[in-house]
Amino acid sequence: MLCPVCSHRDTKVIDSRLTLDRAGIRRRRQCLKCNFRFSTVEQIEILDLTVVKRDGTKQPYNRDKIIQGLRKALEKRSYTEESFINLVSRIERDIQKTKKNELTSNQIGEIVMRKLESFDQVGYIRYASVYRDFRDVGSFQREVKNIMSRRHKRRKKK
Numbered sequence: 824m825l826c827p828v829c830s831h832r833d834t835k836v837i838d839s840r841l842t843l844d845r846a847g848i849r850r851r852r853q854c855l856k857c858n859f860r861f862s863t864v865e866q867i868e869i870l871d872l873t874v875v876k877r878d879g880t881k882q883p884y885n886r887d888k889i890i891q892g893l894r895k896a897l898e899k900r901s902y903t904e905e906s907f908i909n910l911v912s913r914i915e916r917d918i919q920k921t922k923k924n925e926l927t928s929n930q931i932g933e934i935v936m937r938k939l940e941s942f943d944q945v946g947y948i949r950y951a952s953v954y955r956d957f958r959d960v961g962s963f964q965r966e967v968k969n970i971m972s973r974r975h976k977r978r979k980k981k
């Protein structure tokens with residue numbers, strides 16, 4: 824990214840946010856040489872994907888739904904916009920890696936959960952409690968236990 828004033832190559836990102844239509848990322852940058860500030864908009868690829876809902880109806884993939892679900896799960900948790908945007912792109916990359924044109928909402932939910940688990944444990948549990956539709960306190964507790972033991976194992980490895 825060249826500075827529009829002095830053409831210097833190195834700029835730092837000072838702020839990132841999704842554009843209003845959530846189809847792009849607006850980044851505020853600052854030139855490391857002359858300190859000039861400017862913004863760039865990067866378009867995010869739109870997935871060509873059909874989502875099959877639990878009742879069998881189909882609808883085009885909608886990034887907004889993923890974002891809304893994540894924001895809700897992460898309510899009052901602390902995270903930066905930049906890391907949130909990265910989380911969304913990692914989820915979409917995994918969706919793309921399936922190389923399928925049709926996924927069920929459950930399959931997408933599983934992908935979201937996998938990424939959310941390493942992003943924020945509380946958010947993960949909130950999200951899982953909606954998506955896995957825990958039928959009773961027992962199954963919810965088992966899931967929390969699973970998370971704790973996976974976390975414990977990861978720590979041991981380090």
Ligand SMILES: [Zn+2]
Nearest residue numbers: 826829854857
């Ligand atoms: Zn400059």
